[in-house]
Amino acid sequence: MLTFITQHIEMFYLIILMIFVGIELIGHVPSVLHTPLMSGANAIHGVVIIGSIIVMGQAEHVASLILGFLAVVLGTLNVVGGFVVTDRMLEMFKKKK
């Protein structure tokens, strides 16, 4: 386990830093923006699609290929749907002159 941690020590640093960055970013957001913010964060974790592309690009068997295809479709739904919905919400936050 120890070697596993030292092998990935860079990743552990990154995890810890990102936890603090995430907390700092959300700290003082007006509740007005909670829903779009949740929706935007929802789109960002769609980054999981990168993993599904990597899996699918190396798939050898039909079963893996089918599952991979499904994973890429679902990941894309998360990304595209997430960003478009967020944009639709924010589009409405126009300031009236």
Place this chain on the structure above:
Amino acid sequence: MSFEFRILNFEFMENNILQIIYLIASVTFIAGLKFLGNPATARKGNLMAAFGMVIAIFGTIFLYTTETGAHLHNLGFIFAALAVGTVVGWIVAKKVQMTAMPEMVSLFNGMGGACAMLISIIEFKHLAEVDLSTVAAGHLLTIVLGLIIGSVSFAGSIIAWGKLSGNVKDKSLGMQQLINIGLLLVILVLSGVMILGNTAYTVELFYAVFALSLIYGVLFVLPIGGADMPVVISLLNSFTGVAAACGGFLYDNKVMLVGGILVGSAGTLLTIVMCKAMNRSLVNVLIGNFGGGATGEAMGSANFDGTIKEVTASDAAILMKYAKKVIIVPGYGLAVAQAQHIVHDLELLLEAEGIDVKYAIHPVAGRMPGHMNVLLAESNVSYDKLIEMEEVNPEFTTTDVVLVVGANDVVNPAAKTDPNSPIYGMPILDVENAANVIVNKRSMKAGYAGIENELFYKPKTSMLFGDAKKALTQLVSEIKALG
């Protein structure tokens, strides 16, 4: 020799470019999330993160090389999958009604969870075909974590979506909490045995953990009341973030790790902030059966002094036309009736009469924090007219008429006066301090928390029954008729 060197060098460069792309994408995620926290820059932030996502996706497709230096294949299938997801996601996201936004977010979140879950399954199948005994425990742990969290997030999000869209009812098995905790323990023990035990049943254990995680996801969300769904969605959102980060760990992929952990941490904090807005703790939301029925119905028959006073649209119109200051309190009823446009017409009409009109926005009005803001913004209400609770509360004493449109629990004085009430301690809008309160509701049915509202029985309160859209349309025409 020199030719070979050039090839190696080229691959090396490709990988370097991909790393730079990932770095840029990570920065867009962080900056994008930062910009999303300010109304003026929010849209830009969203587009920025979307741009980062697009370059990360295409960079991966064309530049990713495996340890042996091979490029990804199956590109045709990958593009086909991307095309299907994009077209469907785009259409659904464009078509969904603003009122259905919360459940849409939940559904998309479930898709992300399912994606993480499938990645773990495929990776495991791949390992199982080679030789499981040589795999490092840490590697297996990452896969199993991605599987558990992804599955819980997927199953939970689907249930949350079903609840918000009204397809799934609140259900609680007896001793639900014990069952849930027991199930979670079983999942953890099986995972532990699978990773460390080195038994002959690793594959079977893996699929058992998978199935139990899906069941846990369902049971985890099922007993939680519909009113608490936003909190649950936010929590599941951060789960999916962590599941994505597991994928990042698996592939040593920094952009996945950054995106995933960022959402995991920001999402958790957002969840806690939402709970605070309702003056409840996360634990209370997760294990308390708030809105689940039992407490609500027992409280239902409380009797208050005073009687319900009904008002006609024309009387309400007179009251409002001759007011100096009107505050509108929107709630879920407004969203359901799609009354956001007519309420804006009412606002413009009253303003033309020289009346000061504002909207009082409770942090949890509607079904999601910020739900009302989004809805009213849709009908072009300027966001500086939307006043948050702390700011607007002192203003009620100088207000002539408060118009409550389809809100209930957020104006219920029991939150301040009745220690036995399930919403006791939740900060509310002090509408009872205004000179007159007009409440528009469809019926006397209790609000989401399932409790009676004393406000409706107060002498200064009058009820304007009816669907919010119809009632407001009538109100607007009555005010116009007054000249």
